[in-house]
Amino acid sequence: MSSELINVSDLNQYAYCPRRYWYLHFYDTQGRNYERIEGKTTHENKSTRGDWVNELYLESEQLGLKGKIDVLDIDDAQPVPVERKRAESGEYYRSDELQLAGYCLLLEEHIDEPVREGAIYLYETDQRMHVPITEDHRETVRQQVNAIQAMSIDSIPSLTDNPKKCEACSTREYCMPEETVMLEPEQAEGTGFEEVISE
Amino acid sequence: MKAAEGMFDESVVFVTKQGTQVRTDGGRIVVWDVDGDDGELASYPTEKLDTINVFGGVNFSTPFVAEANEHGIVLNYFTQNGQYRGSFVPERNTIAEVRRAQYALSEQDELEIAKAMIAGKIRNARTLLSRKGVHGTDVLKDLGVRAENASSKDDLRGTEGEAAERYFDRLDETLTDGWTFEKRTKRPPEDHINSLLSLTYVMVKNEVLSGLRQYNLDPFLGVLHADRHGRPSLALDLQEEFRPLFCDSLVTRLVNRGVITHDDFTADNHLADDPFKTYLSKFDEYMQEEFVHPHFDYSVSRRKAIRQQVILLRKAITDEMDSYHALTFSR
Numbered sequence: 001m002s003s004e005l006i007n008v009s010d011l012n013q014y015a016y017c018p019r020r021y022w023y024l025h026f027y028d029t030q031g032r033n034y035e036r037i038e039g040k041t042t043h044e045n046k047s048t049r050g051d052w053v054n055e056l057y058l059e060s061e062q063l064g065l066k067g068k069i070d071v072l073d074i075d076d077a078q079p080v081p082v083e084r085k086r087a088e089s090g091e092y093y094r095s096d097e098l099q100l101a102g103y104c105l106l107l108e109e110h111i112d113e114p115v116r117e118g119a120i121y122l123y124e125t126d127q128r129m130h131v132p133i134t135e136d137h138r139e140t141v142r143q144q145v146n147a148i149q150a151m152s153i154d155s156i157p158s159l160t161d162n163p164k165k166c167e168a169c170s171t172r173e174y175c176m177p178e179e180t181v182m183l184e185p186e187q188a189e190g191t192g193f194e195e196v197i198s199e
Numbered sequence: 200m201k202a203a204e205g206m207f208d209e210s211v212v213f214v215t216k217q218g219t220q221v222r223t224d225g226g227r228i229v230v231w232d233v234d235g236d237d238g239e240l241a242s243y244p245t246e247k248l249d250t251i252n253v254f255g256g257v258n259f260s261t262p263f264v265a266e267a268n269e270h271g272i273v274l275n276y277f278t279q280n281g282q283y284r285g286s287f288v289p290e291r292n293t294i295a296e297v298r299r300a301q302y303a304l305s306e307q308d309e310l311e312i313a314k315a316m317i318a319g320k321i322r323n324a325r326t327l328l329s330r331k332g333v334h335g336t337d338v339l340k341d342l343g344v345r346a347e348n349a350s351s352k353d354d355l356r357g358t359e360g361e362a363a364e365r366y367f368d369r370l371d372e373t374l375t376d377g378w379t380f381e382k383r384t385k386r387p388p389e390d391h392i393n394s395l396l397s398l399t400y401v402m403v404k405n406e407v408l409s410g411l412r413q414y415n416l417d418p419f420l421g422v423l424h425a426d427r428h429g430r431p432s433l434a435l436d437l438q439e440e441f442r443p444l445f446c447d448s449l450v451t452r453l454v455n456r457g458v459i460t461h462d463d464f465t466a467d468n469h470l471a472d473d474p475f476k477t478y479l480s481k482f483d484e485y486m487q488e489e490f491v492h493p494h495f496d497y498s499v500s501r502r503k504a505i506r507q508q509v510i511l512l513r514k515a516i517t518d519e520m521d522s523y524h525a526l527t528f529s530r
């Protein structure tokens with residue numbers, strides 16, 4: 001249906017919880033545009049080191065993706081996209097890896113050479129972690145791009161399969177996952193909330 | 200379970216001091232004493248607020264109004280003794296998809312939602328009476344069942360009217376000596392108790408209205424109350440289920456505990472200045488008071504419970520949920 005280009009950062013949102021992405025995309029009622037907020041935090045630290053390129057914007061019809069690579073390390077023979085994250089836990093998640101994979105795919109199309117790794121830099125620990133991009137990452141990115149493009153306002157994604165994620169979710173206030181299943185238990189079917197109601 | 204952290208509880212501010220100005224100052228909203236020389240009277244983080252209610256001679260600086268617009272803060276204007284005058288509503292509150300779903304509701308969808316609200320109101324009316332030791336309310340029970348099975352909006356309105364009459368007849372018994380409902384009259388308030396009820400309905404209606412706006416529903420398009428120009432029909436509809444336990448019970452509490460006495464009223468049945476301030480602070484306290492939610496197993500403030508009902512209403516309208524679930528207390 002829609003061939004709109006998907007923001008690479010949306011891959012991360014979607015992987016976290018499709019319903020959350022759906023809210024932010026179609027119903028951002030708090031008026032807080034998360035892209036803008038993310039933009040702010042990632043831009044406040046600009047590096048000017050000679051062998052780094054900051055903010056390389058890329059898009060590809062082929063991949064259905066667009067996005068801005070924060071930092072591109074061109075120190076070595078092969079350029080490495082670096083994604084900077086704030087993560088209080090000091091860890092990154094699978095959804096962060098997917099976002100990085102999205103950048104790698106965009107970059108490899110741009111330079112017409114395979115890009116097999118990226119890096120995640122964590123502010124909290126000042127650590128730079130090397131992330132190999134696997135075939136599995138690539139396939140998941142492609143699937144998610146399709147799924148996101150096929151999303152519509154009328155098809156409401158079910159609740160997450162991992163209720164723990166809700167605790168840190170900014171849309172929880174109006175997603176009301178536990179409240180929803182308490183009032184309409186059938187909404188728990190096939191989600192991580194099945195256990196919550198059987199408790 | 201734990202309630203989601205919200206910004207509901209401290210999200211509403213009341214400014215009653217005359218001769219003050221509301222300003223912005225470095226990301227905060229400041230109430231400044233312009234006429235006197237007390238300087239800054241209070242300040243709040245802009246991000247947290249969604250509603251400011253001002254009474255009488257309070258004005259706003261121009262930068263503040265721009266800020267309110269940007270942050271989606273609704274301003275409600277009241278006269279010094281609490282008569283509603285109007286509102287400033289920020290531009291951004293128009294999420295097309297929510298409105299689209301709301302406008303697309305069928306007559307039947309509207310009836311289903313309205314039935315839940317009215318049946319909830321009747322249920323809560325019985326609960327209030329029984330909490331106060333008034334027995335023999337079976338007729339309300341029957342009317343509740345009738346509301347649930349109403350076949351049309353007219354039918355539902357008829358049932359609602361009958362239930363309200365029965366309920367107010369009995370509510371009299373819950374009042375301490377020297378107070379009586381006589382007959383529930385609207386405007387002008389013919390007696391003190393009706394004046395207090397009307398005031399409380401306006402205050403709660405504004406809580407509901409702010410919630411509806413925050414979650415992008417059109418407050419003027421109702422499911423039961425007829426849409427009339429300038430009348431927030433949806434807010435009036437949603438308010439129904441809160442009337443007995445969030446409005447009437449506050450009024451009976453204030454009267455029975457002697458917080459408000461007959462001497463607190465002016466000749467035209469309004470609260471005098473000082474009692475009015477007392478009333479507002481009691482009202483705000485009451486909205487922040489917590490209770491164990493009857494459907495979810497955690498404590499919430501009344502204010503937050505109202506916002507949650509707005510969200511549940513939105514979910515029923517946008518088909519995220521199968522039906523609207525009113526806030527009902529069975530005991």
Ligand code: SF4
Nearest residue numbers: 017020160166169175
């Ligand atoms: S609260 Fe939970 S289910 Fe709802 S959007 Fe967030 S993560 Fe998904």
